[in-house]
Amino acid sequence: MTPYREFRQSLVRSAAWAVAVGVMVGALMAMGSEPGRDPFERNVERIFGDDKLADIRVVFGYDDYKGFLVTKDTFRAHRLIRHLQIRSFTEVKPTEELAEELGVPADAQNLRIYEGDGKDGERLRVSLIWSSATTDSAKNSGSEYALQRRCSRQALDFMKKAASNAEVMAYIGHSRGGGGPDTYPPETKGVDADGFPLTDFSYYRRTQPGLDALRGDFSKSPHLPHIIAWTSCRSESHFSRWFGNVLSGKEHATSLILSTRLTSYMPINQEIRDQDEGLMAFVCLLHSLQYRQTKSVLEENLKLCEMEVEHNPRQAAWKLVALPSSNSKSN
Template identity: 30%
Template sequence: MDVSSFSRGFLFFLALIFSNIAFAYQNDSYLYQNEYLRFAQSYLSLLQDLPTDRLSSLPADKQATCTQRYNGILKDGVIDIRVALGYFDWTTGSAVGSYGLSPSIDLGAYASLRDTLTDRCHGNLRFCGFKSDSRNPYVFTRTVSLFGKTYPVRLEMHFSSATEFFAANTGQYSSQQQQRTQFMDSFFANALQNADATFYFGHSRNGGGPDFAPPRLMKNNKVDYKGYYEVVRPGFKKVMAALSNPDKQTPIFGLMSCDSRDHFAGPLRKLAPHTGIITSTAVLNLDQVYTAMIGAIDAILRGQCQQGFYKELRMTPGNQEHITMDGMFE
């Protein structure tokens, strides 16, 4: 699908400014970055020896459904993948060490994914070997061979938090945070309409997400689910609006957040029946949705069909129990 110019120009300039604010806060690594890296490395070690489906060896009906899924992705000659990292606050109701109240861990996720994407490849892996675009540090490129042809891949990824610190994002840098949230809303909506595959990694907000803004807290400093997110559902309304045009719906949508199947899948399947969705079935540990996203992207880049794709999502016992997909190859 065509990559619009929205992510370039002024919005891209704003994103660079905001990232510099965030990067100035840490000299070494971001909160949870090393944990994310360990999750990724452990999961990739399971994926690297996993075989890639051979289309010609599949039964005719399986070949047809696999070909149908990838035809829409490959028809313009570019595989366009976009990853939106939500405002991933670690909200406990009290301070988290020196980070204070509700620190953000989406910057750590971005740094880990960047390092993992640009690492060298091992075995059959495709979630590797990317190069950072010199004109846009949020864009990563490589080529892959699918079904006997070579295709360029463009993966664009952004995070939501202006800094790791809730107090700064709602205080000193509140204006920058608001603009970054607006940028992420636009980036995500554009991806849902134009990308070949769109992934959200963040909070479900009990059905009020996807969310790219600092959390709304109650007086006890815990997230206001009952009074706001479950009632207003601001993020999901934006998703439904973005997908309202049946001619502009991402072919693959990964909702890598807690209990996303129950929160979002039903209405999404009705509105976008031709979009394959990847969801979770419970409140999960962080590593489960994170590694499932890595597996899904690797599967796309291999051209995996139903069996191979499902395996890549579910290489660990936790993922086997709680990660699922609907409408992908049915």
């Protein structure tokens, strides 16, 4: 058994996994390079800046899990909420001013905001939104269709604002074959052998509704976002070129976490560890900010963000990359 597998098998609960990700490779942290040398570390310095507050926003795209009659983005969002609560993050009620900054009404049913402590008096604010109106996919497309449209629109508005003014932005959802992200119920075409609707990927590849909706928002700020985590399936191959285009005008490099393969999760229990690869990667980034870890530590921890059954020793599931800006001297 390799040390890698021994370590993974020792993480038997999500809380234990979270602590391990937070403190793992402490010696490397002490040996880490001078803060700010690497583009990722420079971006962390920018994030906390003078206000010592990291503005982190997470969008859960509409998630219809094949074979289940319930939607899963609400379930995944509450997985993250449970994790934040375990780590002593406290819920914050949005003010009208903050809600306007986030792009959604203060009373939006799918919005939650949590704040927690970082290092040396720093704070982290995690604002998250999910897309489903209810957990019943049939209702969302039927009797609750109007409510679903509103929730989907609010999630998209939240994402558009995050693309223009968040310091850290994360998307956890479907790639829709490269046409995502998507906060709406999927466009479908026909059914499979089991009678389940088939997502019409040709529609998404042809029209790219998610990318078109966000294209102008990523170019509104010369600086933000500093860090983006895009945890949908094969986000590197689907979206890296697109990100390279829309982020090229920034005044410094943008840090991205991208997936190299299909990402998996199990909609069974509230655990994150070994159950939800996209959430594992985001939580890894969250802990990196909370503990002010170096790039090398984050990269080591990202290697743990895989379900055991999906692990391929020849291909890492996640990549941390820096997209250079047009102003190469300030990257």
